[in-house]
Amino acid sequence: MQRVIHIFKKEFGVYFVSPIAYIVISIFLLVTGWFFFSAFFLFNQANIRGFFALLPITLSFVVPAVTMRLFSEELHVGSYEILLTMPVTFLEVIFGKFLASVAFIAAMLVPTISYPISVSFLGQLDWGPVVGGYIGALLLGAAFSAIGLFASSLTRNQIIAFITGVAICFSLTLIDKMLFFLPRSLLGLLQYLGADFHFSNISKGILDSRDILYFLSVSFIALYGTYLGMQEKR
Amino acid sequence: MIQVQGLTKYYGDLCAVDHISLDIQRGEILGLLGPNGAGKTTVLRMLTGYLRPTEGTIRVKDYAIDKNPLEIKRLIGYLPESAPLYRDMLVYDYLGYVADIREIDKNRKFTKIRKLAELCGLNEVMHQPIGELSKGYNQRVGLAHAMMNDPEILILDEPTSGLDPNQIAEIREIIRRIGKEKTIIISTHILSEAEAACNRVVIINRGTIVADGSTETLGQSTSQGHLITVALQNADLEAVERELYSIQGIEDISALDEQGDSLEVRITCRYPEDLRGEIYKRIKQTNWVLMEFHQETRSLETIFRSLTKEA
Numbered sequence: 217m218q219r220v221i222h223i224f225k226k227e228f229g230v231y232f233v234s235p236i237a238y239i240v241i242s243i244f245l246l247v248t249g250w251f252f253f254s255a256f257f258l259f260n261q262a263n264i265r266g267f268f269a270l271l272p273i274t275l276s277f278v279v280p281a282v283t284m285r286l287f288s289e290e291l292h293v294g295s296y297e298i299l300l301t302m303p304v305t306f307l308e309v310i311f312g313k314f315l316a317s318v319a320f321i322a323a324m325l326v327p328t329i330s331y332p333i334s335v336s337f338l339g340q341l342d343w344g345p346v347v348g349g350y351i352g353a354l355l356l357g358a359a360f361s362a363i364g365l366f367a368s369s370l371t372r373n374q375i376i377a378f379i380t381g382v383a384i385c386f387s388l389t390l391i392d393k394m395l396f397f398l399p400r401s402l403l404g405l406l407q408y409l410g411a412d413f414h415f416s417n418i419s420k421g422i423l424d425s426r427d428i429l430y431f432l433s434v435s436f437i438a439l440y441g442t443y444l445g446m447q448e449k450r
Numbered sequence: 451m452i453q454v455q456g457l458t459k460y461y462g463d464l465c466a467v468d469h470i471s472l473d474i475q476r477g478e479i480l481g482l483l484g485p486n487g488a489g490k491t492t493v494l495r496m497l498t499g500y501l502r503p504t505e506g507t508i509r510v511k512d513y514a515i516d517k518n519p520l521e522i523k524r525l526i527g528y529l530p531e532s533a534p535l536y537r538d539m540l541v542y543d544y545l546g547y548v549a550d551i552r553e554i555d556k557n558r559k560f561t562k563i564r565k566l567a568e569l570c571g572l573n574e575v576m577h578q579p580i581g582e583l584s585k586g587y588n589q590r591v592g593l594a595h596a597m598m599n600d601p602e603i604l605i606l607d608e609p610t611s612g613l614d615p616n617q618i619a620e621i622r623e624i625i626r627r628i629g630k631e632k633t634i635i636i637s638t639h640i641l642s643e644a645e646a647a648c649n650r651v652v653i654i655n656r657g658t659i660v661a662d663g664s665t666e667t668l669g670q671s672t673s674q675g676h677l678i679t680v681a682l683q684n685a686d687l688e689a690v691e692r693e694l695y696s697i698q699g700i701e702d703i704s705a706l707d708e709q710g711d712s713l714e715v716r717i718t719c720r721y722p723e724d725l726r727g728e729i730y731k732r733i734k735q736t737n738w739v740l741m742e743f744h745q746e747t748r749s750l751e752t753i754f755r756s757l758t759k760e761a
Contacts, residue, residue, distance in 0.1 A: 222550040226539075234538050294534030298595070301498040301530070302551050303523040450502040 219304050223312025224319070227286065231320055236285070241324050244278050252331060262339025264332050268349040268419040272389040272412045275321075275353075275360055280381025282320055283364030284374045286313045287442075291372035306446050310439055314358075314365055321357035325350065345421035352418030355431035356411060360385045362438035369445040385411075388434075451476045451633050452497070452603065457506035459492050459657075466492045468657035469506070476602075479629045481644030481651045482637040485758050489657040490637040491531055494607050497635070498528045510603065524552075527601030531608050533592030537581030541572060541591055544580060545598070552599040566594040569624065586617040593624065604634045610643060622647050641751045655758040668753055678717040678726065679706070681742035682733070685713050693732055699723045712741070 231237040252267040259266070290296040299309060332346045360381075367381035368374075392410030395403060407413050411434070414427040452474040459467040467489040474480055484490050495501040497508060499519045508515040510522045536544060545566065549559045567573050570590040575583055580591060589609065596604060609625070610618040625634060625647055638644055644651050645665055653661040653668075661668055682690065687705050694703055694717065702718040719725050726745055733740055 218553065219551055222547065225550075226547045229543075230536070230538050293537065294530065294532070295536055297495070297500055297530045298528075298534060301500050301523060301526070301528045302548070303520045303553075304551060305520065450500070 219308045220312045220315070223304070223309060224315045227313050227316035228319055231282075231316070236282075237320065240278060240281055241327070244274065244324055245327055248274055248328060249331070256335075262335050262341050264335055264341075264346060264349070265419070267328070267331055268345075268353070269416070271349075271353055271419075272356060272415050273386075275356055276385035276389045276411075277382055278324070279317070279321060279357060279360035280364040280367065280378050280385060283317050283361055283381060284368050284377040286317065286365055287368040288372055288374045288377040292374070306443055310365070310442050310446070314361060314435075314439060317361040317365065318354070318358045321361065322354060325353055325357070342421075345419060348421040348423060349419035351423065352415050352427075355418070355428065356415050359411065359431045359434040359438070362435040362442075363388075366438040366441045366445065369442045388412075451478075451511065453507075453509040454497070455507045455509075457493065457496060457508065458504050459489075459496060459501065460504045466657055467496070467503075470654070470657070470659055472652065472659070472662075474633060474635070476633055477631070478650050479625070479634045479636070479648045481648030482635060482654065483639065483641065483644050483651055483754060484637075484654040485639060488654050488758070490639075490654060491607055492657075493654070494528075494605055494635065494637055498526055498605055499523055524599065525601060526603045526605055527596035527599060529589075529592045529596040529604075529606045529609055532611065533589050533595075535580045535588065535591060535595070537579065539580055540577055541580060541583070542576045544591065545594060548595050548598045554598065562598070566597060569597070569627075570594045571620065585612045586614065589613060589617070589621065593621070597628065602632060604628065604632050606634065606636045608638055609636060610638070610640065618643075641754055653754060653757055660757045661753065676719045676721075676724065677746040678719065678729065679714065679742065679744055679746065680717065680729070680733070680740070681712065681714045683712045683739040683741055685711070685736070685738040687713060687715070689736075690715060690738075693736065694729060697725060697728050697732065699725055714742070 248267060248270060251270050252264065255266055287296070290299060329350075332341060332343070335341050336343075363384050364377075364381040367384065368377040370380065371377050388409065388411040390410075390412075391406055392412040395407060398406055408430070411431075414430045417424055417427045452472070454470060454472040454474075457467055457470045457472075458465070470489075470493060482490050482493065492501065496503050496515075497510075499515055499522060502516075510525055513521045513525075515522055539547070542563070545563045546559065549562060554562055567576060570593050572587070572590055572594060575587050575591075580588065583591065589612075593606075593609065596606065606625070610621050613621065622643070625636070628634070629647075636644070636647060648665065650664055651661070651668055652659055687708065690713065691703050694700055699720045700717055701720050704716050704718075705713065706716050707714040717725075717729065724745075726743075730740075730743065
């Protein structure tokens, strides 16, 4: 457990030593801020549903950009060998990196709290859905982090890792919107697979165990895939 | 200390290491020699637990690598080829991170890092990013990394590759200093390095061990005679040949250099005779002036070449 924390601290620190953190956070805030506030005044309603509605799509681009280096860079430089010949287990490595990515996404979401705060000055803001939305955003970020980590463990090329990650996250987000084209018999199943579907439930302020279970199981499956990928390299 | 039994590694269909067995004692400095692609790095990677052997067992002390990999990793300090480190981190931060992962006590951490920086000559670069260091410094950071936990076993994969002669001498000096109490395995394709630093040499070729022994015993194992080089003045080749061929046991005399009346010849003796006394007696009887006289021991290089030459 100690070693998970050390790996976490190192990975999290590296984000802020290099310019990646600042670039990714700036772009994220710019995109979400712009899309949210440009439509906000048209509705004339004091809620931040617009912000959360866009979040799955934004995150499915941003999170893979955060996670793409976690394994690919190590594989490319060769420091992977150094990491694995130190007394650490695969699981410690995976969890350390996973937590670093989740913490980074949390840090990225912190400045957006200014949106509900400024909205609360304009009208009666219901804080329930806001809290739910942030819990959902963290769960979504964790699930996408796990997927991005898995994509990163597959290749030593960061660009490929990014594109693979985006492809998986984006399909999970969009599957919900594509239901119209899909066969009726599969509808229930496919809807259940969509990340957007579960996220929108939570961001309404309803904390359903099914939705939480969904994000946890996506994380688990992706992290287990990462573990298998590491085994495969030996 | 380390027992390796029937170690084999396949990459797909390619057999990189083929049934290698080794027994390494405590305190040995073992040089792993071999041409490029012989399987040196693969062997070391399996010893450090990075790669899983296709077949065979590795035991370090009482631990088996497939059952207690963590315990073995705690005993081993490893410097991979060309020391691939985190380029974004500062040297000091990196060593601190390694100390944390190696579970070095918080109070000892700082003094430990200071001591290693002293030993490896890192004091001037402690606050630079690793990616900006020269190759030599990078290698030294790698060495400091490998020695962080005072490992009982130190495994260095081509520790001096890409360094300039001064740096090579420094790294060798460090190895010699720490080698007194530790078991060290060095892989290299530079033969003089193995001769200078190691007390046991294992030569592998195409994944199998072709020679194993101390540097001296390896020299004797190839049944070739001694080579003697003699530089003379006031002599000509014909007279030298006439005089020396009469000695029993001389197989060949060839001129290396002939300028005016100075002459340098190489004499090949029959194995295993030592004819230096006899040759000197003959030369003393003539009016040749003896400028140089020495016997070469068969170098590791000749052994290496004869053992690893492509068939």
